[in-house]
Amino acid sequence: MTKAPVHRLATVLVSSLLLFGCDLPSDPTVAGELNRGRFEYLCVGETDVSCRDFDMASIFPEVFAVSGRFSVRFEPFDGGPLPRIEPASPRVLSYESAILTFEREGTSAILAARGDALVDYRHLSARPIVAVQFRNGSAESISALVFEDPAPLGLSAVPLDDRGRPLAGALSYQWRVVDESIARLVTSATGREVSVQPLSTGTTALEVSVGGHVELLPIFVELPPPERMPGDTQ
Amino acid sequence: MSLRACLVTVLLVGTACSTDYAGLEIVADDELGPGTVVDLRRVQIPEGRAIRVHARPRSSTARTFDDPEELLLRAENPDILRVFSDPEDWRWVLVGRATGPTCIEVVLGGVVEDCIVARVTQR
Numbered sequence: 001m002t003k004a005p006v007h008r009l010a011t012v013l014v015s016s017l018l019l020f021g022c023d024l025p026s027d028p029t030v031a032g033e034l035n036r037g038r039f040e041y042l043c044v045g046e047t048d049v050s051c052r053d054f055d056m057a058s059i060f061p062e063v064f065a066v067s068g069r070f071s072v073r074f075e076p077f078d079g080g081p082l083p084r085i086e087p088a089s090p091r092v093l094s095y096e097s098a099i100l101t102f103e104r105e106g107t108s109a110i111l112a113a114r115g116d117a118l119v120d121y122r123h124l125s126a127r128p129i130v131a132v133q134f135r136n137g138s139a140e141s142i143s144a145l146v147f148e149d150p151a152p153l154g155l156s157a158v159p160l161d162d163r164g165r166p167l168a169g170a171l172s173y174q175w176r177v178v179d180e181s182i183a184r185l186v187t188s189a190t191g192r193e194v195s196v197q198p199l200s201t202g203t204t205a206l207e208v209s210v211g212g213h214v215e216l217l218p219i220f221v222e223l224p225p226p227e228r229m230p231g232d233t234q
Numbered sequence: 235m236s237l238r239a240c241l242v243t244v245l246l247v248g249t250a251c252s253t254d255y256a257g258l259e260i261v262a263d264d265e266l267g268p269g270t271v272v273d274l275r276r277v278q279i280p281e282g283r284a285i286r287v288h289a290r291p292r293s294s295t296a297r298t299f300d301d302p303e304e305l306l307l308r309a310e311n312p313d314i315l316r317v318f319s320d321p322e323d324w325r326w327v328l329v330g331r332a333t334g335p336t337c338i339e340v341v342l343g344g345v346v347e348d349c350i351v352a353r354v355t356q357r
Contacts, residue, residue, distance in 0.1 A: 033264075033284075034286065036321075087282075088281075088282045088283065088284050088316075088329045088330065088331065089281045089282035089330065089331055089332065090331070090332075091281065091332055092281065092282045093282070106281070106282055106357075107280075107282050107283065108281075108282035109282060109283065109284040109329065111284065111318075111329065113318060116318060116319055117318060117319045117320065117321065118284075118318035118319070118320060118327040118329075119321075121284040121327070121329075123282075123283070123284070
């Protein structure tokens with residue numbers, strides 16, 4: 001590549017960053033496979049990795065976790081009445097009270113139907129969770145929690161499939177610190193994000209259980225000795 | 235011409251001018267994935283899949299079936315296979331709901347003319 005095209009590419013990248021900032025434009029919709037409207041992804045809980053805030057998805061996810069929960073809405077291009085949503089196979093993708101849940105690994109279409117007529121559909125797939133990635137407050141992947149002072153640290157879990165893809169859908173998390181004399185959770189143990197506070201010098205692990213998968217994150221605590229106050233005898 | 239010959243002639247002319255069901259031409263609109271079969275003898279689709287098809291009855295006479303409203307496709311067991319109509323003429327969407335065998339009834343003018351062997355498979 002010559003210098004001029006590299007220069008132009010850099011200019012375009014810098015301009016894009018200035019225009020959009022660090023947040024890329026989000027679009028939680030995707031066209032139906034018959035191109036008669038768009039499906040919109042709706043979050044049903046804060047534990048969905050696709051949802052930044054409680055009900056705000058940034059994209060329409062491609063792949064879901066087994067047991068992942070979500071909702072969708074279909075906006076038809078013809079401006080007619082909103083079609084009802086139903087899964088192609090309730091055994092793979094169940095539907096109750098407007099919430100879709102992947103019951104097992106596989107593919108199922110979501111259907112947008114009016115009576116016996118189908119307006120559009122879109123196929124979605126679910127994969128089992130085979131790993132959990134831990135991320136610190138700056139969204140960087142971490143392989144251990146290291147404490148050198150008593151301040152708590154926050155982290156989040158990202159469920160991954162066997163190809164390293166984040167898996168969408170709200171999930172039930174269960175966290176615990178293996179040795180609670182070394183560190184403890186200072187937030188709810190059932191969210192996707194937790195905060196851990198060190199208690200004493202030592203080594204333990206943080207355990208998270210999600211979608212039938214259990215992952216451990218080592219915790220290393222090396223706290224400075226307590227400062228001696230004037231008048232202490234020891 | 236005798237009365238009998240006259241009746242035979244009327245019957246023959248009438249038959250030549252009417253449609254006579256001679257099978258269903260059925261072709262998938264979408265690219266078929268592995269394990270999926272759609273032809274005039276059988277349909278096989280994986281559970282959870284939706285496939286849009288073009289389906290039109292064939293006639294054994296010179297007259298063709300021209301009224302899409304006359305044709306209705308429906309699964310004998312809709313718990314296994316759902317058949318949805320499509321806004322476009324002669325088009326239908328087949329949906330694999332649960333694994334198992336069934337057949338797709340071809341209804342013409344309210345009369346069941348055929349039942350095409352269908353199966354929904356696990357994958």
